[in-house]
Amino acid sequence: MRALTERDIRASFVNCTKGEAKRLAVPRDLAQRPWDDLDFLGWRDPASPERAYLVTESGDGLVGVALRLAAPHAGHVRRSMCSLCVTTHTGDGVSLMTARRAGRDGQQGNSVGAYICTDLACSLYLRGMKEAGPGGRIHESLTLEEQIERTTANLAGFLDKVVG
Template identity: 85%
Template structure:
């Protein structure tokens, strides 16, 4: 992913108002992010942990979506798989994140969801830059580039559902 500025991020959001985009918490460490290792930028709102944001390159620009974490299940101890990068996590390492649809359907309350790594670090798990629990990344015959392509395809499919 190419480096982005705070202005780029705020202008990219498709499923919230301009006022909401102006008020959302943007990461303070944009200058130090490992941009070459990121397929998308994802972060949590430090003041409101149930909120998350995801920004990805799309065509000539960026597409950003605001997400909300569904209520966690008490006593959740089984392993779950991220629908983007296919990393397995125990407990609450994967959560259901929902996004209000863009446009009129979103204003009517329609949303879509996906099970995604809770910390939104899919790109780093793929590349081995961040470790999940033992056995989180199953051995695959796909190359790293093929795994990255699969992850970005999964992300694009999710983003398209938000924008439709």
């Protein structure tokens, strides 16, 4: 992924107003991000833990989505799998994240959801740059490139539901 600026990020959001995009918390460490190893930029709002944001490159430019995390389950110990990168986590390592749909559907309160790595570090899990713990990455016969393609296709499918 190419390095993004704060201006790029704020202009990319498809499911919130310009005012909401102007007020959202953009990461302050953009210059230190491992851009070459990222398939998308994802971050949690430090001031509001139930909010998260995701920005990715699309054929038409950038697409940004504001997400909300569902309330975690107390005592949650089972394994859950991320629907984007297929990494499994115990506890609260995977969260249901919902996004208000873009346009009129979103204004009417419609949303879509997916189970995604809570820290939005899918790209780093795929590349072995971050560990999900024992059993977090299952052995696959797919190459890293094929796993990255699958992850970006899964993300594109989710974003199509948000935009469509």
